[in-house]
Amino acid sequence: MSVRVVARIRPLLEKELDKDVIVRADSTEPGKPATLVKIPSPKNESEEFSFAFTSVYDQSTTQDALFTAEVAPHIKALFQGLDVTIFAYGVTGTGKTHTMRGGLKLADRGVIPRLLSGVYRRGKKIAKDTGGQTTVDVVLSYYEIYNDKVFDLFEPPEKRQPSGLPLREKDGKTMVVGLSERACEDLQDFSRLYIEANNNRVTASTKLNAHSSRSHAIMRIKVTQTTGDQVRESVASAIDLAGSEDNRRTDNGKERLVESAAINKSLFVLSQCIDAISRGDKRIPYRESKMTRILSLGQNNGITVMILNLAPIRSYHLDTLSSLNVSSRAKRIEVREIENEVVFKQVPRTNSGSSTSTLRQPLRPLSNAHNIHSGTIAAKATEKAADPTRPVKLFNVYTDRSKSAVPVRPTANMTQTRKPLVERDLPAKASKLARPSQSSLIAQPTQPAQPAEQKLSISAEQLEAIVEKKVSEILASRENKTAEPAPAPADPDINDAVRRRLEALERRIANEERERDDGRSEGLRFLLAARQAKETGNDVVALQMYEEALPFFPGQAKLLGKIEKLRVKLGNMLPTESLPVSSSPRNGHEKKRRRIAAEDSDEEYQQDRGDEDMSFVDVAAKTKSRKAKPAKPPKMVLPDPARPASPRTQNLLSIVNSRDLAQIKGLHGFGSKKAQDLVDYLEHLADEEDAEIETLAQLKTIPGMGGRTVERAYDGLVGLAI
Secondary structure (H helix, E strand, O other), rough: EEEEEEEEEOOOOOOOOHEOOOOEEEOOOOOOOOEEEEEEEOOOOOOOEEEOEEEEOOOOHHHHHHHHHOOHHHHHHHHHHOOEEEEEEEOOOOOOOHHHHHHOOOOOOOOHHHHHHHHHHHHHHHHOOOOOOOEEEEEEEEEEEEEEEEEEOOOOOOHOOOOOOEEEEEEEEEOOOOOEEEEEEOOHHHHHHHHHHHHHHEEEOOOOOOOEEEOOEEEEEEEEEEOOOOOEEEEEEEEOOOOOOOOOOOOHHHHHHHHHHHHHHHHHHHHHHHHHHEEEOOOOOHOOOOHHHHHOOOOOEEEEEEEEOOOEEEEEEEEHHHHHHHHHOOOOOOOOOOOOEEEEEEOOOOHHHHHHOOOOOOOOOHHHHHOOOOOOHHHHHHHHOOOOOOEEEEOOOOOOOOHOOOOOOOOOOOOOOOOOOOOOHHHHHHHHOOOOOOHHHHHOOOOOOHHHHHOOOOOOHHHHHHHHHHHHHHHHHHHHHHHOOOOOOOOOOHHHHHHHHHHHHHHHHHHHHHHHHHHHHHHHHHOOOOOOOOHHHOHHHHHHHHHHHHHHOOOHHHHHHHHHHHHHHHHOOOOOOOOOOOOOOOHHHOOOOOOOOOOOOHHHHHHHHOOOOOOOOOOOOOOOOOOOOOOOOOOOOOOOOOOOOOOHHHHHHHHHOOOHHHHHHHOOOHHHHHHHHHHHHHHOHHHHHHHOOOEEEEEEEOOOHHHHHHHHHHHHOOOOOO
């Protein structure tokens, strides 16, 4: 079952006018209860937003009508073992405390006093129907969350700890450690405790609310039903949340701002939890605030009712929309309605008459224990063996030698002669090593303990035989090694010749690699210096460094293209054939290259531009066995804007100014979208005086063009130039 969300629109206050009312309740069909909240859009008054809830109550709704319709039906479920959670949500000044606590008059009582009254009536009815076999006990706990700290409201403020009460987890629920519980027999006890606890709650006056709650208050009502040895507990939680505040409108001081920050943070975490649950996230940020950790919306098993309090006037417009959005997401949260299990009382244990005669035996002395240090036992055994007056043991104690921590190496017995191995009684020896049974120990009570000299040992003759055998094996292995024939030495003449050839090849390869690496590293240094100069805007130094690096990388089309671009940019255009190319990096680096600056007339410039093939030729020296391959053409460089426009430039500008989508799409690098954007931009400039594109530089400034796009289009017209 999902969370039940009901909306309540508070009535107008004394200083509020009817013309400022913008929030109203409505129903989906005429004659049915209201389930919609309608509010106009803050940007457009003609547009209206609608939010659907379980029930909607307008300004004329009384406290009794709200309780009877939304809370009273769940009292029966509370006594059936279900937990019930009721909390009021909304911005400051919307009537949350009035809804939950109410006033002192009977008609103004809120949800909490009416809930206790219903619990007592239901408990008396159950006790009467069962003939007194079932008793109902009510225990109250009341605490607040102030500045994200938990304080017991049944305790006076002077007895509070500054750090508050800690929270712990128990059986999947969040509990407050050290929280006091007060038993209530009737409504008079509750009224006395409730009024006393509310006086301990922190309240203050703000610009928006004269009696603003500065904390979240939680009333916990534990109902215990006892029938014989069966006990059933259920909890009803009534929560009065503090309202979110806009500090731009409250004119709060320093202390009030700290309180407002804590309130807004906890309510923001609550909205984050609601959003995460509605999205189906795996992690719900309950632990980021103590209020959300205690509330655990969506995790508690039972019935959850959310009362959304709304202010009807225009000054709360944006805050009301925010509350409506959060509540509309909260109604999609699913909660499980699971009854609490019945607990059986345990019969107290009684001592029987026979137990008095059976007394506990004293502990065995330490000497009979099995975990005494082995060294102590050995020392005592030695002392006992040395004493001749002690009688001989009548039994043996078996010790498992295979599990001894430190293995004992056998020592040679040099004083006692041993029989040969073939003469020994092997079955008898095996029987001695086997673990004796209980019957064998009883059958041989008079067998004396064997002395320590009978341990497993070897004689001197056997030890000498073993040593002699090992020595003979070592000497035999050495003789076998010396008897093996040595490999025949190879021909020294062949080895020396091969070695000399290998050394010559290694020196040759090392020299070639060293020369190649030296030349390449020096060329890379020139390229790095050129790049740094280009980034700083020093094109002259960059051109010089590129020219210095050219001998080290002969025939590189990309490097030639960069040099050509910089020369065109600096106004020092040179033909391709005059570029300095050296077959050797060292010779090319030692020679100086000259620059030839020539300015041609318009006719010569146009003729050269029409006849040139815009390509560079790799003039590096090639071996005769391989044919020289032409280098790839470099990137096209746009002409100098200071010079007259070439035919290709005029052709490109005429296509652009024609605004013909088909011709523009035919340009190299122009797709449908880019061509359409260019036409739209030119149409947008049609009303201005300078709507025509006159230069390529002006074309590059159009949004979406750029220098690369213009260069590609210019390069694509090489076959169309007149």
